Amino acid sequence: GGKGMRIAWNEGEVAEGFQSSKNEAAASFGDDRIFIEKFVTQPRHIEIQVLADKHGNCVYLHERECSIQRRNQKVIEEAPSPFLDEATRKAMGEQACALAKAVGYTSAGTVEFIVDGNRNFYFLEMNTRLQVEHPVTELITGVDLVEQMIRVADGQPLPFKQEDLKIHGWAMESRLYAEDPYRNFLPSIGRLTRYRPPVEGRTERGGVVRNDTGVYEGGEISMFYDPMIAKLCTWGPTRADAIEEMRLALDTFEVEGIGHNLPFCSAVMDHPRFASGNITTAFIAEEYEGGFTGATLDSSLLRRVAAAAAAMNRVAEIRRTRISGTMDNHTRRVGDEWVVTLQGESWPVTIKADPAGSTVVFEDGTDLRVESDWTPGQPLARLTVGGEPLVIKVGKVPMGFRMRLRGADLKVHVQSPRQKALAGLMLEKAPPDTSKFLLCPMPGLVVKIAVEEGEEVQEGQALATVEAMKMENILKAERKGVVKTIKASAGASLKVDDVIMEFE
Structure with missing residues (x-):
């Protein structure tokens, strides 16, 4: 791992x-x-799933592409690979089987390869076990690998031959990690105050959703174990279908109480380079060089979110008027004119409501139909906007909503034109200055303090080492300075943003 x-x-x-x-x-x-x-630069990580019995039979169940990696840990896998042609797939599969037979291997196993841009492949290692990403192979072949492992262990021969194993459709897997993508993917611990995976099985669009997990709502994520807590898988007839199923499944997956990488996985699904299949193991380092700060939605999707927010705000306003009007039997009228502000853009809209939904008309005359059974207080909104499904995680903020979807975390304000004009006169609150402190970026154990009080440190110099979830993280100086006081020592257990040291 x-x-x-x-x-x-x-x-x-x-x-x-x-x-x-x-x-x-x-x-x-x-x-x-x-x-x-x-170290070989610009490689693709492609592995071959093999299955061998005790009677000399060995087959390969095609390949998995595992090139989306961070810190040498796989984040997203798919089967088959968008890069291999049939000749390379056959050559890799046959050599993987030859290796398994040469060592007398039985059961399921994975032979991992590094593949360069010319489809030359190089042996990396063999994992003599079931892989984390085995579900994507099961989804494209229809073979239950665990069942076959048990049958092989019982001495039974494989029930199929190589020519029986065809590729059916495409499968994706996103690993859900307890890691905060907004803090450079540092480990996150805490209680799962909400944990609601998407419904498994066939979807309305003809795809499949599968979620392999071992945690539950109310459970505690500790610092002592690997951060992976679920494997979300989708299947579709084509790669584009599998990606679209994954987009909706990720938006539907509710996880609260810890930092997690669901927004990052969503952003990858929407990344043009990933969609094209032009990926290497350097994808994350190259495309997110400065870290992950959230996805920026394109104008088309923003407009759909704005329409959804306007329609949802109307539902919430009606609820508020009914509650506030219960004592005097007077209910104020909910207006039709609103201004939706999100991601730095403002959209004046007019809402035309009817019993089945709302038509949101924009300033340029275009409109979007919004239909949903969402009611205020529900943390997940499933909508149809412009005839297409849209799933949004919803929270309340003053004069609007916090909306999370497709890797973006948006503060959406829905205001009357008068409220919008007055809001522009409000002062922005400045964040506190923490530049003179080294703060612990994750819950963890201090392994080492590398400097002393009064020492002058240089930019990039190691200051402390913190261990969490079996990974050591070296904290380095962001600029030149002098250590004023050290607040923590080796062996100390720290929370996020605990002060480790202060600078003059």
Whole structure:
């Protein structure tokens, strides 16, 4: 799982990474021995699923593309690969089976390869077990790998031959990690105050949703285990269908109480480079070099969200007037003219409501039909906007909503024209200045304090090491300065934003 793995680009990183790799390997596996190998740039990580019995039979169940990785851990996998042609797939599969037979291997296993831009492939390792991403193989082949493992262990021969194993459709898997994407994917712990995965099985669009998980609402996510808490999988007849099913499933998945990477997975699904299939293991580092700050929605989707917000606000306003008018039997009229503001844009709209929904008319004369059974207070809104499904996680903020979808976290204001004009006169509240403090970015255990009080530190210098979820994180100085006081020591258990040290 990428534990104990580091890339060193210079001599300093060799020394630093060597020690961290030893520490992580010892903590994860009880073995701190190190392998050193050449790092190949711009590779694709493609693996072959094999299944072998005790009678000399071995088949390959095609491939999985696992190139979307962060810190050497897979984040999104798919089957088949959008990159392989039939000849390369056959060559990789046959060599994977040859390897399994050469070592007398039985049961399910995975042979992992690095594939370059010319489809040359190089053996990486063999995992002699069931892989985390095995569901995508099951979804495109119809083979239950766990069942076959049990049958092989019982001495039964494989019930199919290589020519029986065809590729049917396309499958995606998003790994749900307890990691905060807005804090550089640092581990997050806490109680799952809400945990509602999407409904599994066939969807209205003819796809499939599957969720393999081991946590539950009310459960505690601790710092002592790997951060993966679910594997969300979708299937569709084509790659584009599987991606669209994943978009809706991710938006439907409700997780509260911890930081998690659902918004990031949603952003990847919408990324043009991912949609094109032009990916390598460097995708995240290249496309999110400055970290993940949330997705920016395009104008078409923004307009649909604005229409949804206007229609939902009308429902909420009607509810408020009924509540406020119960004592005097007078209900104020809900207006038709509103201004929706989100992602830095304002949209004046007029709402034409009827018993079945609302038609939201924009200033340029275009309109969108909004239909939904959403009622105020529900945290998930399932709507049809402009004839297409839209799923939004909804929270209340003054004069509007917090809306989360497709990797974006939006504060949406719905105001009357008069309220909008007055809101423009309000002052912005400045955030507190924390530049003189080193704050703990995650819940974790302080492994090492690398500086002393009064020491002058340089930009990029290691200040402290914090361990969480079996990963060591080295905190470095963002600028030159002098350490004034150190508030934490090795062995201390810290919460997010606890002060580790203060600078002059």
